[in-house]
Amino acid sequence: EAKTGGRGTARLFEPQMDATLRERLGLERELREALAQSRFELHYQPLVDLSDNRITGMEALVRWRHPERGLVNPAVFIPLAEETGLIVPIGEWVLSQACRDAAAWPDAISVAVNVSPLQLRNRGFVQSVLGALATSGLKASRLELEITESVLLDDTEVNLETLHSLRRLGVRISMDDFGTGYSSISYLRRFPFDKIKIDRSFVPDSAGQSDAGAIIRAIVSLGASLGITTLVEGVETEPQLATIRAEGAQEVQGYLFSPPRPVHEIAVLLEAGIASGVGKAANPPEIP
Numbered sequence: 001e002a003k004t005g006g007r008g009t010a011r012l013f014e015p016q017m018d019a020t021l022r023e024r025l026g027l028e029r030e031l032r033e034a035l036a037q038s039r040f041e042l043h044y045q046p047l048v049d050l051s052d053n054r055i056t057g058m059e060a061l062v063r064w065r066h067p068e069r070g071l072v073n074p075a076v077f078i079p080l081a082e083e084t085g086l087i088v089p090i091g092e093w094v095l096s097q098a099c100r101d102a103a104a105w106p107d108a109i110s111v112a113v114n115v116s117p118l119q120l121r122n123r124g125f126v127q128s129v130l131g132a133l134a135t136s137g138l139k140a141s142r143l144e145l146e147i148t149e150s151v152l153l154d155d156t157e158v159n160l161e162t163l164h165s166l167r168r169l170g171v172r173i174s175m176d177d178f179g180t181g182y183s184s185i186s187y188l189r190r191f192p193f194d195k196i197k198i199d200r201s202f203v204p205d206s207a208g209q210s211d212a213g214a215i216i217r218a219i220v221s222l223g224a225s226l227g228i229t230t231l232v233e234g235v236e237t238e239p240q241l242a243t244i245r246a247e248g249a250q251e252v253q254g255y256l257f258s259p260p261r262p263v264h265e266i267a268v269l270l271e272a273g274i275a276s277g278v279g280k281a282a283n284p285p286e287i288p
């Protein structure tokens with residue numbers, strides 16, 4: 001018995017590894033089908049300017065309309081899409097669809113699109129952006145691209161060049177999930193970002209939680225000294241909003257104002273938001 005222990009152990013783990021691999025391959029095949037059959041859809045979440053409580057833009061967040069599983073969140077499929085390279089065609093679809101949707105919104109509303117590192121590194125990326133703008137008729141100044149710190153960690157030179165090209169077109173660049181990567185602050189000197197999106201892990205979980213507030217304040221002041229707008233992600237409650245406001249952040253995004261909503265609800269939200277200011281947050285716009 002003891003002698004066969006090694007093989008026995010290996011055999012013991014096989015079914016599990018098999019299941020994982022099978023599930024992965026299944027998911028990959030399904031992802032390809034979803035792409036071919038246009039089963040992705042974009043939901044949008046407002047970005048709100050705290051000086052006047054108005055919506056300044058919408059972040060496009062991709063979902064997968066799965067025949068059995070229902071609406072699948074990106075956390076489930078973006079990692080696999082990145083590993084398999086499928087993020088490139090998926091990301092291209094997201095980019096052109098977001099530009100088309102935004103072209104129908106008022107001029108003051110921009111659209112923010114998440115760009116994966118693999119997409120940015122892809123040679124044709126600047127051309128894709130140009131193509132999406134040209135086809136939709138959206139002005140470059142209404143497009144914001146959100147990238148994460150990892151982009152500046154690998155292939156720095158190539159990525160910096162791409163980012164500069166995009167910025168010359170008039171597209172704005174935001175650093176997403178700020179504070180979750182390494183030595184974030186040094187990256188702010190390497191590239192002139194237009195906006196820092198402070199990760200929601202820095203949102204104070206109770207009013208007056210002073211360290212989270214102090215971190216937000218420090219980033220806001222750093223941003224201000226570099227001429228960069230700061231937005232805080234994941235604001236869910238009024239006390240959080242009060243703290244974030246007190247620390248001087250210019251923009252917020254979060255369930256307090258609105259969850260991501262399907263595109264057909266966005267026009268309604270924009271009319272309400274533009275007519276009356278989004279709120280007050282205490283009084284978020286009602287969607288019928």
Ligand code: C2E
Nearest residue numbers: 061062073074075094114115116234235236253254255260
């Ligand atoms: P992200 O870009 O940081 O997007 C913000 C995420 O936080 C979204 O999750 C949003 O629904 C969620 N969120 C917003 N407000 C709140 C709040 O108040 N509380 C909490 N708990 N969460 C909030 P979602 O839509 O599941 O997307 C997750 C991530 O998937 C995104 O994080 C982004 O990194 C990625 N992703 C989404 N769409 C795309 C895409 O089109 N391309 C790429 N490459 N990545 C995408």
Ligand code: MG
Nearest residue numbers: 059114146176
């Ligand atoms: Mg984002």
Ligand code: MG
Nearest residue numbers: 176177197233
């Ligand atoms: Mg983010």
Ligand code: MG
Nearest residue numbers: 177199200233
């Ligand atoms: Mg995030």
